[in-house]
Amino acid sequence: MAGRKRHSAEEIVRKLRRADELAAAGSTGEQIAAELEVSAATLYNWRRSYGGMDLDAAKELKDLREQNGRLKRLLAEAELEKDALREVAKGKILSPDAKRTAVDMLETTLGMSERLACKAVGLARSTFRRTKVADTPQDPDAELRGWLRDYAVRNPCHGFRRAWAALRHDQKRQINVKKVHRLWTEEGLQRTVRSARKRSGQSSAPAFIEADAPKVVWAIDFQWDSTVDGKAIKIASAVDEHTKQSVLNIVDRSIDAPRLVGELERAFTAADGPPMVLRMDNGPEFISEALRGFCAGRVGLDYIPPGTPWNNGTAESFNSRMRRELLNRNHWTSLLEAQVGIGDYKQEHNTRHRHSSLGYLTPDEYAAQCRHTHTPVACEID
Known part of the structure; x- marks a missing residue:
């Protein structure tokens, strides 16, 4: 037709x-x-x-x-x-x-x-019609993508930088951090980071001593957790502000001033001597006569102003990381389990956690090769 x-x-x-x-x-x-x-x-x-x-x-x-x-x-x-x-x-x-x-x-x-x-x-x-290489069997990054997914499952609180540090230093693989970031994002592993609200203003306290060498400033702080039966667990931690090493581990139902003094004495012995300054808040254990008498003539006490936890940022950062990576992910059935788990975490922090501020070295690796010495700048230590 x-x-x-x-x-x-x-x-x-x-x-x-x-x-x-x-x-x-x-x-x-x-x-x-x-x-x-x-x-x-x-x-x-x-x-x-x-x-x-x-x-x-x-x-x-x-x-x-x-x-x-x-x-x-x-x-x-x-x-x-x-x-x-x-x-x-x-x-x-x-x-x-x-x-x-x-x-x-x-x-x-x-x-x-x-x-x-x-x-x-x-x-x-x-x-639009072209098939992505990542969706084909010929993807050259298939093995690396699988490794990143496994790493994210094992370490859900870690970001791509710490994954790159593990690849570069632990796995001894020469890889660019930007490539790790790209693959990390493509696999949907990117986390939304909500930073704490920034505070502005000048402290009314005098300038703090600078931790420019090992054993100059140890930052101490407490945090709390609980076992499954609802009983409290008190955790005391201390971090060397220069090397980022965890130097104190106390986990108990309660920690009084005499117990804190005894554990600090053992920490000083293990570190071959006390630090110059202990930086802390104004908690009752820290302002006690027992601790002040123990530190008199040996160690300076640097109390941050009340209500200013950012002035003890090293300890707060360590506690925040331990809260995200360990405490929020575990239910302690007993005090002993908590003591073992927290002790292992602090040991792993010293031997395996790579800090970007230390050039992606672990705290123990950095402390072993650090040759910095303290330079006093108009500071007085009680």
Whole structure:
């Protein structure tokens, strides 16, 4: 069956003129339509649209109608693109993966064609159809991706920098930290970090002594946990502010001043001598006569102003990390289990945790090679 013929404006005007001649000769409407090889309805529509026009006017009218149709389609597509972008997300969509996801959503949710969806989000159709290397068996980073996923399962509180440090120093693999960050993000392992609110203002206390060498300042602090039966566990920790080593481990139901003094004496012996300063808050165990008498003439006591825990940031940071990585992830069935678990964590902190501030060395590795000596700067120690 022959396809439908589309007449140009010139042909329509010529056939209308021929129809007028046949009508003047006495032909009926059916005869005229058969002569012109069109239907009577088509002939009627032609007369309504082009009747009385010359050739140029008819051609101009048809061009205007075609142009108007194109403008309507363009306007409809533009409005559809705006609706699509409002439906997808606010702001710009930058990465190709995000654009692929947006195109899939537009096709399934709004029923848009692939061509129009790709145009709306600004993605080439060839890019949309191309399979990512990461989704193919030929992915060169497949083994590394698996290692990062296993690391994230073992250490859910760690970020990509600590994963990179483990690869670089523990696994002895030469790899760029930016590549680890990219793969870490692509695998969906990136965590939302909510930093504590920053405080501004100057302390009214005199300047603190700077921990510019080992055994200059030890920062001490307490924190609490509990066993599954609801009984309290008190934890005392001390950290060398220069080497980041954990030098004190007390875990008990309660810790009084005499117990603290006895454990500090053992810590001083293990470290081959006391530090110059103990930095702490104004807790009852720290301001006790027992501790002040023990430290008199040996160790200085640096009390931070009340309500300013940021002035003891090293101890607060250590406690916060232990809270996230250990205490919040474990339920202690007994005091002994807590003592063993916390003791192992502090030992692992000294031997395996790599600090960016120490050049990604562990505290023990840094302390073994540190040759810094303290330079007094107008400081007095009781």
